[in-house]
Amino acid sequence: MEDRIIKVDYEDEMKKSYIDYAMSVIVQRAIPDVRDGFKPVQRRILYAMDELSLSPDKQYRKSARIVGDTMGKYHPHGDSSIYDAMVRMAQDYNMLLPLVDGHGNFGSIDGDSPAAMRYTEARLSKIAMEVLKDMEKGIVDYRDNFDGSLKEPVVLPTKFPNLLVNGTSGIAVGMRTDIPPHNLVEVINACNAYLKNEEITIPQILKHIKGPDFPTGGSIINKSELKEIYETGNGKVKVRAKIVTEDAGHGKTNLVVTEIPYSLVGSKTKLIENIIDLIKDRKLDEVTDVRDESSMEGIRIVIEAKRGVNIDNLLSKLYSRTKLEDTIGVNFLAIVNNRPEVLNLRQLIGYFIDFQKEINLRKYNYLL
Secondary structure: OHHHOOOOOHHHHHHHHHHHHHHHHHHHHHOOEOOOOOOHHHHHHHHHHHHOOOOOOOOOEEHHHHHHHHHHHOOOOOHHHHHHHHHHOOOOOOOOOOOEEEEOOOOOOOOOOOOOOOOOEEEEOOOOHHHHOOHHHOOOOEEEOOOOOOEEEOOOOOOOOHHHHHOEEEEOOOOEEEEOOOOHHHHHHHHHHHHHOOOOOHHHHOOOOOOOOOOOOOEEOOHHHHHHHHHHOEEEEEEEOEEEEEEEEOOEEEEEEEEOOHHHOOOHHHHHHHHHHHHHOOOOOOEEEEEEOOEOOEOOEEEEEOOOOOHHHHHHHHHHHOOOEEEEEEEOEEEEOOEEEEOOHHHHHHHHHHHHHHHHHHHHHHHO
16 A cells, blocks of 8 residues: 555645646636737637637627537636626727627626626627638647647637737736737837838837727826836836816806726726715815716716816816726736746737748648
């Protein structure tokens, strides 16, 4: 019996097991690949939808079917995590370029939950077809799925810099990634500039990329710090809501919020509740009422000010005491050659360009 007992130092075993677990979470769950910008769950959802032929010109398919296929074939981690990831890819206030075309209740910017997957339907968006294009030409590698019964792509051959354009966030073990979304045209122009000069500097890239471009709008007020953020790969972006003034008559002025910080996605209602609490606590005596008039056409939060109030002072109070001005963390962490790395802006673009060269070379070799 003693011959079958393997003696292991407890401390060594704990270290090894924890490192294995941490790397599994980092590489297989929470951190995106630098090439296509996807976490495994997102990549598997899109691939499963492509296998179901859910192109933009086809009928919508029940979300439960898509989730079931993804979970049964490629991602055995529970249906809720798959559905949550799919819902996020369908929300235009979460992603600049939604990759899923959702039909039904897919939640709201206020934080309302989406309907259950048995009630909603989905298909791929038009831009998602540029993520999956030419896969039949052998341009990406495949690996065994979790039980070895099927093959799944290691990476998707996306034709646009998805990691920078749509951004991402994720919390792993001991590290996290926070990449804000950027304007597609600006990023493509930066890629073209990189192709013309691979020695391009980050200040030269920033002539094309002016900074993050959030789906919810807002203004970046610490633009002078962007150069350092993009050179080091981490920092903080300060975003302020866009507020316009409207004449309410009788000498009164309304402040109308038309764009909000990206951090308020899913908690716009809490912002309004916070302002109401400040009014009740007499910390915003200048305000008589606040109401949400947002619609399908856009955000519109109306803040009614008392007659004769100094609007500039009121704005300063709102920015300092509410989330109408907020800080958004930036950390350009991505998986490079199966290892997590913090990258600067030039490296992110460089890895994407190298990936495009690789898949195009494989495509034309296949065609030849």
